[in-house]
Amino acid sequence: MGQHLTRRGMAAATLAAAVAAAGGARAQGAPAWPQRPVRVVLPYPPGGGTDVLARALVEVMRPHLAQPIIVENRPGAQGLIGSEAVSRAEPDGSTLAVVTSTHNLNKYQLPTIPYDPVRDFTPLAILSRQVLVLVAGRGQPFADVAGLVARARANPGAIGFGATEALTAFAGHEFNRRAGVQTEEVQYRGGGLLMNDIVAGHLPIGWTSTASALPHLATGQVRVLAVSTAARTGLMPEVPTVQEAGVPGYEVSGWVAALAPPRMAPALVREIHAAFARAYAEPSLAERFRTLGLEPGLMSPEETAAFLRADDARWAAAAAAGQIVKQQ
DSSP: OOOOOOOTTHHHHHHHHHHHHHHHHHHTTOOOSOSSOEEEEESSOTTSHHHHHHHHHHHHHGGGOSSOEEEEEOOOGGGHHHHHHHHTSOSSSSEEEEEETHHHHHHHHSSOOSSOTTTTSEEEEEEEEEEEEEEEETTSSOSSHHHHHHHHHHSTTOOEEEEOSHHHHHHHHHHHHHHTOOOEEEEOSOHHHHHHHHHHTSOSEEEEEHHHHHHHHTTTOEEEEEESSSSOOTTSTTSOBTTTTTOTTOOOEEEEEEEEOTTOOHHHHHHHHHHHHHHHTOHHHHHHHHHHTOEEOOOOHHHHHHHHHHHHHHHHHHHHTTSSOOOO
């Protein structure tokens, strides 16, 4: 289920196009954004990788906007509570959302959701590629994927894996399927809480974002056993992929996207995307992303719409093939 978002140079090209489009919209009398205070709804708890990304982006955008902009965490029900609030908001640019792959995947994993993840939102931008990592505490009796697999095979069901939402849960279950082991899912409300239990030794292993894991590596209490993508990440070039570590065919990755309520005017979409593009052109944001363990990859609204439709189709195919089991 890999998503190929490594598109070098995209930010610069998108910036020029977005600024030109926004300028054209203003020339035709379209109002500049924002005209009211803006809240960026994050349907996850503080402290996780998506929270870190959203706050870094908003921090760079804030000085260039005529109105205040804040991040509002509205966690609960694997992202449904915050996302539903955005789907029902007015499409006037005052309410936006930043979501992960779970936004699409929930449709196939949860018994029911109160909106359609594609139809009931306006796509603004893909903001980042999301590489997942398999982490373990230093005190665990294995130091690599081979050791984990051997222990899991010798003790079926005895090892719990931490997950925070649908994508990380899928990553853990896909690992079980590909490696021929049985580790048990332990749900956490956010990546920060999951990593705290990894460090403390309360949780054997977990699947989380690079942004959630990196701050804890300096403690010396965490091992990154593997990355979930088909190729290694430049953020941790020394860490093998799950495939390299001995699990053939394993590949899971995700994305972070900015969305708006449905039926937003195209001119307003261009204004908001232009603000994102200006922020992505700032060297300070690129450096901030690097230190936080984030891989930026800005897409245009049109590219984002096509990408999200294709992503939805991929999860639908996985569900049809029995790779995703809908919760009861």
